[in-house]
Amino acid sequence: MGLNIKPLADRVLIEPVEAETKTASGIIIPDNAKEKPQKGKVVAVGAGTKKNPITVKVGETVLYGKYAGTELKLEGKDYLIMRESDVLAII
Amino acid sequence: MGLNIKPLADRVLIEPVEAETKTASGIIIPDNAKEKPQKGKVVAVGAGTKKNPITVKVGETVLYGKYAGTELKLEGKDYLIMRESDVLAII
Amino acid sequence: MGLNIKPLADRVLIEPVEAETKTASGIIIPDNAKEKPQKGKVVAVGAGTKKNPITVKVGETVLYGKYAGTELKLEGKDYLIMRESDVLAII
Amino acid sequence: MGLNIKPLADRVLIEPVEAETKTASGIIIPDNAKEKPQKGKVVAVGAGTKKNPITVKVGETVLYGKYAGTELKLEGKDYLIMRESDVLAII
Amino acid sequence: MGLNIKPLADRVLIEPVEAETKTASGIIIPDNAKEKPQKGKVVAVGAGTKKNPITVKVGETVLYGKYAGTELKLEGKDYLIMRESDVLAII
Amino acid sequence: MGLNIKPLADRVLIEPVEAETKTASGIIIPDNAKEKPQKGKVVAVGAGTKKNPITVKVGETVLYGKYAGTELKLEGKDYLIMRESDVLAII
Amino acid sequence: MGLNIKPLADRVLIEPVEAETKTASGIIIPDNAKEKPQKGKVVAVGAGTKKNPITVKVGETVLYGKYAGTELKLEGKDYLIMRESDVLAII
Numbered sequence: 001m002g003l004n005i006k007p008l009a010d011r012v013l014i015e016p017v018e019a020e021t022k023t024a025s026g027i028i029i030p031d032n033a034k035e036k037p038q039k040g041k042v043v044a045v046g047a048g049t050k051k052n053p054i055t056v057k058v059g060e061t062v063l064y065g066k067y068a069g070t071e072l073k074l075e076g077k078d079y080l081i082m083r084e085s086d087v088l089a090i091i
Numbered sequence: 092m093g094l095n096i097k098p099l100a101d102r103v104l105i106e107p108v109e110a111e112t113k114t115a116s117g118i119i120i121p122d123n124a125k126e127k128p129q130k131g132k133v134v135a136v137g138a139g140t141k142k143n144p145i146t147v148k149v150g151e152t153v154l155y156g157k158y159a160g161t162e163l164k165l166e167g168k169d170y171l172i173m174r175e176s177d178v179l180a181i182i
Numbered sequence: 183m184g185l186n187i188k189p190l191a192d193r194v195l196i197e198p199v200e201a202e203t204k205t206a207s208g209i210i211i212p213d214n215a216k217e218k219p220q221k222g223k224v225v226a227v228g229a230g231t232k233k234n235p236i237t238v239k240v241g242e243t244v245l246y247g248k249y250a251g252t253e254l255k256l257e258g259k260d261y262l263i264m265r266e267s268d269v270l271a272i273i
Numbered sequence: 274m275g276l277n278i279k280p281l282a283d284r285v286l287i288e289p290v291e292a293e294t295k296t297a298s299g300i301i302i303p304d305n306a307k308e309k310p311q312k313g314k315v316v317a318v319g320a321g322t323k324k325n326p327i328t329v330k331v332g333e334t335v336l337y338g339k340y341a342g343t344e345l346k347l348e349g350k351d352y353l354i355m356r357e358s359d360v361l362a363i364i
Numbered sequence: 365m366g367l368n369i370k371p372l373a374d375r376v377l378i379e380p381v382e383a384e385t386k387t388a389s390g391i392i393i394p395d396n397a398k399e400k401p402q403k404g405k406v407v408a409v410g411a412g413t414k415k416n417p418i419t420v421k422v423g424e425t426v427l428y429g430k431y432a433g434t435e436l437k438l439e440g441k442d443y444l445i446m447r448e449s450d451v452l453a454i455i
Numbered sequence: 456m457g458l459n460i461k462p463l464a465d466r467v468l469i470e471p472v473e474a475e476t477k478t479a480s481g482i483i484i485p486d487n488a489k490e491k492p493q494k495g496k497v498v499a500v501g502a503g504t505k506k507n508p509i510t511v512k513v514g515e516t517v518l519y520g521k522y523a524g525t526e527l528k529l530e531g532k533d534y535l536i537m538r539e540s541d542v543l544a545i546i
Numbered sequence: 547m548g549l550n551i552k553p554l555a556d557r558v559l560i561e562p563v564e565a566e567t568k569t570a571s572g573i574i575i576p577d578n579a580k581e582k583p584q585k586g587k588v589v590a591v592g593a594g595t596k597k598n599p600i601t602v603k604v605g606e607t608v609l610y611g612k613y614a615g616t617e618l619k620l621e622g623k624d625y626l627i628m629r630e631s632d633v634l635a636i637i
Contacts, residue, residue, distance in 0.1 A: 008601065013635070089102065091095060128254050153190075179193060245345065270284060454461045510555070539554070543627050544553045544557065
C-alpha cells in the first residue's frame with residue numbers, strides 16, 4: 001500500500017471490507033443486530049501516545065463499531081480514520 | 092475453542108449462555124428484574140492495559156449487565172464483546 | 183456461605199435484610215425518607231483494584247443507597263451486586 | 274456516643290442541629306437564602322481514602338449544603354451520611 | 365475578626381462588599397454586565413488540599429463570580445463560602 | 456499600567472482592543488464569522504499553577520474566543536479576566 | 547510565511563486548502579460524507595504542553611474535522627486555529 005497518509009497520535013486508517021454472508025475464515029457479521037461491528041483492514045497507523053500506544057499492525061483485519069471513525073476518500077477508495085480505542089478486536 | 096479472534100485492550104469475548112430456570116450449580120437468573128444480569132462463557136480475552144489488566148480467564152462463566160457489549164456472530168454463533176469492567180462476577 | 187460466586191474488581195455481593203421497624207441493635211431504617219438507605223449482609227467481595235481496594239468483609243452488615251447495584255438470584259435467594267463505593271456504612 | 278456505625282471511605286455521619294434564630298456562639302443560619310447551609314454535629318467518621326483523607330473530628334459542629342447526604346435513622350434519631358467534601362466548614 | 369468558623373479544604377469565607385459607583389482605589393464594578401464579578405473581603409480560609417492549596421490571605425479583597433459560593437449568616441452579617449477556584453482576582 | 460489587581464491561579468487580565476477593518480500589522484479580525492476571536496492586550500497575569508503555568512506576558516497582544524472570560528471595569532475601562540487556556544494565540 | 551502569530555499551548559494554525567475533485571497526489575476529499583474531513587496546510591504551531599506535545603510541523607498538509615477550530619483572518623486570508631488533537635492525519 002503506497003498510501004501517502006500518516007494518522008496522528010493514536011489513530012488508525014482502515015479500509016472497510018464489504019460484509020459477506022460468510023467469509024473464508026467462516027466469520028459472519030450479523031445483519032440485523034442493533035449496533036453491528038464492521039470489518040476492515042488496517043492500512044496505516046499513528047505513532048501512538050504515551051497513554052495510548054498503538055497495538056494493531058498494518059495488514060491486520062479488525063472489527064469496529066458501526067459509527068466509529070471519520071470517512072475519507074484516498075485515490076478513489078473509501079477509508080475510515082478512528083482512534084485505536086474504537087477498534088474492538090483483531091480477527 | 093479454535094476461534095480466530097483477539098479482543099483489543101481490556102475487552103473480553105463472551106459466548107452467552109441461555110438462561111435456564113435452574114442451573115446445575117443451582118444458580119437462577121431472575122426473569123423479571125428491571126435490569127437482569129446475563130450469564131456467559133469467556134471465550135477470548137484481550138491483552139489488558141496497564142490501567143485495566145484482564146483478570147477473567149478463558150473458560151470461566153461470568154455474569155454481565157443486560158445491555159453490556161456489542162453483538163457479533165462468529166462461525167454461526169452469537170457472541171458479545173465487552174470491556175472487562177462490564178463483567179460483574181465469575182460464577 | 184457456600185455460594186459459588188466471585189464479584190469482579192471492587193464489587194461486593196450483598197444479601198438484603200428486610201427492613202424492620204426496630205432491629206436488635208436498635209437501628210431503624212426510616213420508612214418515608216426520599217432516598218432511604220437499605221441494609222444488607224456482605225456475602226462475597228471482589229479482589230479490589232489498586233485504586234479501589236475492598237475494605238468491607240464477608241459477614242458485615244452494611245447500609246447502601248436504595249437504587250444501588252444490580253439484582254440477581256442465587257440458589258433461590260435475592261442478592262445485589264454493587265461497587266463498594268455504593269456502600270455507605272458498616273453497622 | 275455509643276452508635277454502632279462506621280461510615281465507609283471519606284463519609285461522615287452527622288446529627289443535624291435544629292436551626293435556631295440565634296445560637297449560643299451567635300451564629301445565625303439564614304432563613305430565606307436560596308440554598309441555606311445546615312448545621313450539624315459529627316458523630317462518626319470513615320477511615321478516609323488516600324485521595325480524600327478525613328479532616329473533621331467526632332464532636333465538631335459543621336455546616337453543610339441543604340441537599341447534602343442521605344438521611345437515616347439510628348436508635349430513633351435522624352442522621353445524615355455524606356462525603357466530607359460536602360461539608361463546608363467547621364464552626 | 366473573631367469569627368469562630370474554619371472553612372474546609374480549599375474553601376474561603378468572604379464578606380461581600382457593597383458595590384459602589386467608584387471605590388477609593390478607583391475600581392468600579394460594572395452595573396449592567398451579563399455576569400458581573402462581585403467584590404468581597406476574605407475573612408477565613410481553609411487549610412487547602414495538596415491539589416488545591418490556598419493562596420489568598422485573610423484581609424485581602426477579592427473579585428468572584430456573581431453566582432459563586434453558598435450564603436450564610438454569622439453574628440448577624442452575610443457571608444459567602446466558596447472554593448478558592450471561584451475567586452477570580454485579588455484587588 | 457499601575458492597575459492594582461492580581462489575577463488568581465492561571466487567569467489573565469485582558470484589555471480588549473477595538474476590532475479595526477485592518478490593523479497596523481495587517482491583521483483583520485473577520486466580521487461575520489460564527490465565532491470570531493477577539494483581540495486584546497494582556498495587562499496582568501496570575502502566578503500560574505503547577506498544571507497550568509502562565510506563558511503569556513504582560514504587554515503581549517492576544518486572540519481569544521468571543522465568549523471567553525468575565526467582564527469587569529477597572530478605573531473606568533473595560534477588561535476581561537479569563538483562564539490562559541481560553542487564549543488562542545499571541546499576535 | 548512571515549505571519550506574526552504564535553498559537554498558544556497545543557494549538558496549530560492552519561491555512562485551509564480548497565477541496566478539489568482530484569489532488570496531485572490523487573487524494574480526493576469526499577463531497578457528500580456526513581462529516582467530511584478538511585485539508586489544510588500548517589502555518590504555525592504552539593510550543594505544545596507536557597501532556598500534549600506538538601508533533602505536526604509547519605508546511606505539512608493535514609486533514610481535520612469539518613467543524614474543528616476557530617476561524618480567523620490574517621493579512622486578508624482565512625485561517626483556522628485548533629488544538630492538535632483535532633488534526634486527524636498528515637498527508
